[in-house]
Amino acid sequence: MKLRQGTFSFLPDLTDSEIHTQVQYCIDNGWAVSVEYTDDPHPRNTYWEMWGHPMFDNPDAAAVVFEVNECRKQFGDSYIRVIAFDSSHGWESIKLSFIVNRPKDEPGFHVSREEVKGRSIRYSIKSYATDKPEGRRY
């Protein structure tokens, strides 16, 4: 299973220089770029761990690629994403988010169904990996 979150998950994994072009686009738009990682890829896991603060003052994308690689050194078997924040009025949220690193093995998710009254079913989705404690999942 391949986790399809993020803007470029249907393209082949991005090279560092491809990451650079996308990050530079963000920086040139005045967005702050951030690196985040997690070993809990649930679609509603909003808060991945921050690899440092969003980078507000770096004119060149090499700074972000540098941090991505630093993060890979420590969390190479986690999901790592790059996200860009736009602080302008009326948006003040994320403008771009894409995965730059994934675990070697992605076991995916399990759908659990609970049959409730009538024909209704309550669904929940669980990552197979999160059975294990944080830090020991991949």
Place this chain on the structure above:
Amino acid sequence: MTIKKIDLHAELIETGVEQVLIDLDKSLIGLEPVKTRIRETAALLLVEKAREKIGLAHETPTLHMSFSGNPGTGKTTVALRMAELLHRLGYVRKGHLVTVTRDDLVGQYIGHTAPKTKEVLKKAMGGVLFIDEAYYLYRPENERDYGQEAIEILLQVMENNRDDLVVILAGYKNRMNTFFESNPGFRSRIAHHIEFPDYSTPELLDIGSSMLDQLNYHFTKAAKNAFIEYINLRKEQPHFANARSIRNALDRVRLRQANRLFKENNGLVDAEKLSTLEEADIRESRVFSGGIDN
């Protein structure tokens, strides 16, 4: 598609490198050895690019540099031009200059230095990092000094991210030499050592005159002679900082001129009076009575 022939002179103009060199010539008085070195470096880099285009063996040259010389000899100004030059040549992507000293790199407590140094390095990526008085990073007398940590990160990035930034280490010549001797890691990663000589008296006078020109002031003939005397006396004193000392001296001369104009208090002043610096304005300096200007 491979290119067979390249017109180096056309490249020089098209990349805008020629213009940077002309600007450098115009805006900096003297510094002939420095200008020559920069021209040579530009030529080397241009040829390197040409070789790359034609498909000959090439490798990204090491571009880290050291600028050694006394204060006020134009190191920061040249660094700015160098950043622009490298940008025009395509060796750095953005061409901005980030100027720092030890305090910007080294932290106050354990765990503080690495993020601080990395912040600075990230800011400089795509451009040039200018570390002034770089030898202060290294303090052998204090074995728990965090400077060593900054040095290690610097060396690592200078090696691994050669495409992302160029580092210029700057400072007094003697102290730079000692620094390199005790830090062979830096010595081996720096390809270009450029020495900035002190200015001669006529050069310093030229520098002073052009500063005054920009501000719409001028010397009388007697004032000019007095200023030459001033320069010669000041050069022998401690803390002489070349062009910077000249600028400071002129600031004080202007102050004295203004005071004089008030004391004279003989009616209306015209543009000529307002822009003329006289001998007395200079001779009042304590340098003439054995004192020291900063």
Place this chain on the structure above:
Amino acid sequence: MPDGSDKLTGKARYSAGVLEYKKMGYWEPDYEPKDTDIISLFRITPQDGVDPIEAAAAVAGESSTATWTVVWTDRLTACEKYRAKAYRVDPVPNSTGQYFAYIAYDLDLFEPGSIANLTASIIGNVFGFKPLKALRLEDMRLPIAYIKTYNGPATGIVVERERLNCFGRPLLGATVKPKLGLSGRNYGRVVYEALRGGLDFTKDDENINSQPFMHWRDRFLYCMEAVNRASAATGEVKGTYLNVTAGTMEEMYKRAEFAKDLGSVIIMIDLVIGYTAIQSMANWARDNDMILHLHRAGHSTYTRQRNHGVSFRVIAKWMRLAGVDHIHAGTVVGKLEGDPATTKGFYDVMREEFNPQSLETGIFFDQHWASLNKMMPVASGGIHAGQMHQLIHYLGEDVVLQFGGGTIGHPQGIQAGAEANRVALEAMIFARNAGDNYLQNGPEILARAAKNCTPLKQALDVWKGVTFNYESTDAPDFVVTPTTS
């Protein structure tokens, strides 16, 4: 236009009988609209021999206080204030016999927060008025004071994206086809295949409600099974617009509640349910953290003709007030009506915080939106992966691209169709961000992406020649003439 008001006052104005509207005070050429006035711009086509100014005054009168004859009871009111005022009449460029009439309405003429009340005035009686051959409401300027009486879109573009965890690219959708006849079980299959293949949304069609072949509860149940399975298979938040349109409000609420209980992120209504029902459903959606999708079913009966009806840009403004999150707004390149400049005007009305006057896109007034949420436009109808560069160029990033046939009609199946669309989209966004001239190089970018994606290659081969180049019936009256230097 000839200026000067022949307005009568006092006894002369109120003697019994029939007066020209312009003499009754509905034509005030010197009037300067207040910041709090609602301004309407009508395209009027007077009957032969009818003075355009009188026609404009009549429209002002009939859409505010007037009736066909003088009534003395006017004098019991602050009638000067309540009279709508036609203040400007311009001939329409290149259209003989048509005029643009600017009419200002005092804020007190309208009930706060009611589209029904607004429309009952502005388009209530006046469109059948005999002295006019035709009448079209082209645009409206809504004052901030009036906008602030509405809550606006329940979710808005930003929160929708946060909730879906989807940023930086258009969303992808598909309408389940065939529109009618699938059983609930079969219907859910299409939803599963499309979402699993890479789409974010699937959609009920406007006329899928609860018919003999598929009861609405069946549809909801099977669709949610499909949504959850696809979500687990991809790790993404997925949705399907469950159409809750029904005969009564009670029934719609019931269906919406069921959709919520099943965990759907989005529900859908049709424009034909009416403005009041739309506002009610928007309130419900806001209370239940639900994205509200509006299908503009029926709009072309009054938006399409250039000389009569209501422009879609006005409908879009009303819907932003009413509070829907998604609204169909044209594709430019697809099978349905949509001139590029006019469509840009619609999209701007939906997505911008401020619309400056822009005659070339049909925006007649500066319009502030007072931080009302933005609506996500939906482009649907006859579009396919091969047009991706044009779609992104014309429609931008904050849009749902609905590939119905362009997904389900893929020769290798629905999943393959969905994947082709998603790969084409991501490749094009990547190229755009990387600074590529993607509009010009679109076909090459797609061909390159297709090297890693056979479904895309097949899609490009199958639909390579499909275009819908017909002249638009709703183009702007003002065109930018290139200046010669």
